[in-house]
């Protein structure tokens with residue numbers, strides 16, 4: 001991992017370091033636009049062609065039904081079921097508290113305003129399944145969708161080599177009460193859920209992480225259709241802030257945990273101690289070769305780096321510019337610096353809080369903004385699956401109280417019909 005000294009970096013060096021996955025030559029965009037156009041034009045038959053081209057599977061139908069999911073799920077062991085159920089329970093507990101009723105507010109006597117939640121009716125969940133199959137992502141999307149009360153939940157995931165989904169995905173579908181999974185991956189899945197095909201319904205909002213093709217498709221369809229998206233949640237990333245109190249072997253384990261996701265993942269260490277940083281790099285070299293996904297992790301680590309800073313506050317300044325999907329504070333002093341976090345998707349505090357806990361089972365959601373979108377987006381939550389509709393009610397006293405204000409403001413904007421809608425009530 002290349003090491004930089006923060007004090008020697010210019011503003012433009014820092015800009016370059018914090019930038020990522022920008023598809024400068026529009027290569028990904030060109031591929032994805034063609035896929036979207038084909039799905040729009042040829043619907044299901046394009047989806048079958050892409051399954052053959054990208055997933056190397058010849059499908060005779062595009063979905064698995066409940067009976068098929070039940071059959072596939074039989075392969076799970078008791079331990080695996082218990083682990084999925086524990087994760088389900090923790091994620092459910094954490095997300096359930098997000099469904100809150102808001103108070104009504106009387107802004108002036110007789111004028112009452114409030115908001116009520118309504119679920120988004122049709123949602124589409126994308127469950128990645130290219131280089132690794134992620135049943136945990138299915139839990140992270142399906143649980144808040146169920147808590148929110150969404151009426152129709154459409155699920156797409158790439159077919160595996162046997163033309164099915166794996167047993168864990170099937171089991172999670174049954175846990176969530178989902179009866180159908182469409183065997184469609186990549187940008188073609190996003191296009192199908194955004195435009196609709198003969199088999200796959202068009203949805204109101206698409207959720208879920210994915211590789212660069214998936215993420216690019218989501219950002220494109222967001223501007224070309226009426227389907228919304230949760231956020232750009234692309235290749236995984238982690239930034240670890242560490243000081244002398246950090247444990248190098250833990251730092252290395254956390255960096256590698258995100259690096260093994262994909263060759264385009266990024267793992268950054270920002271450390272106040274050159275000695276700890278050196279030991280962490282040595283640990284990465286020690287731990288990496290024994291990983292089954294060592295080749296992938298190595299490429300991601302080669303695309304990662306270390307920054308040495310003179311203080312935790314300088315480290316936090318860098319992190320806020322990077323806006324990481326995951327921020328780990330590997331320091332015993334974490335309580336002193338959490339207040340200065342401005343941009344991050346999800347934060348892991350102290351030496352005993354591995355990011356993997358949040359990936360699977362602590363309760364928080366692992367679908368998070370990447371590529372610096374944490375500057376403006378939050379991760380998935382129950383809020384992502386609802387609309388908040390405003391309501392108001394005005395009494396006779398209220399219309400008299402608010403009337404003059406509305407009349408003057410309407411007048412100053414030259415909108416006389418607006419003024420009249422109030423005056424007519426007060427003058428009758």
Ligand SMILES: NC(=O)c1ccc[n+]([C@@H]2O[C@H](COP(=O)([O-])OP(=O)(O)OC[C@H]3O[C@@H](n4cnc5c(N)ncnc54)[C@H](O)[C@@H]3O)[C@@H](O)[C@H]2O)c1
Pocket residue numbers: 031054055127128129130131132134137158159184185186187188209210211212213214233234235236261262265325366367368369370
């Ligand atoms: N940000 C988050 O919250 C979060 C959470 C989990 C995973 N992730 C990320 O999700 C990603 C999952 O990626 P993945 O690839 O394993 O699975 P994926 O399901 O996102 O993508 C696989 C699909 O990509 C398509 N594809 C592959 N090569 C293509 C090509 N050359 N042209 C067009 N389409 C092509 C295929 O249709 C394939 O089915 C990883 O980068 C991981 O880091 C992010």
Ligand SMILES: N[C@H](CO)Cc1c[nH]c[nH+]1
Pocket residue numbers: 134136137235236237258325359366367368
């Ligand atoms: N770290 C990923 C989010 O970037 C989520 C995940 C799923 N499985 C393991 N990890």
Ligand SMILES: [Zn+2]
Pocket residue numbers: 236257258261359
């Ligand atoms: Zn992960």
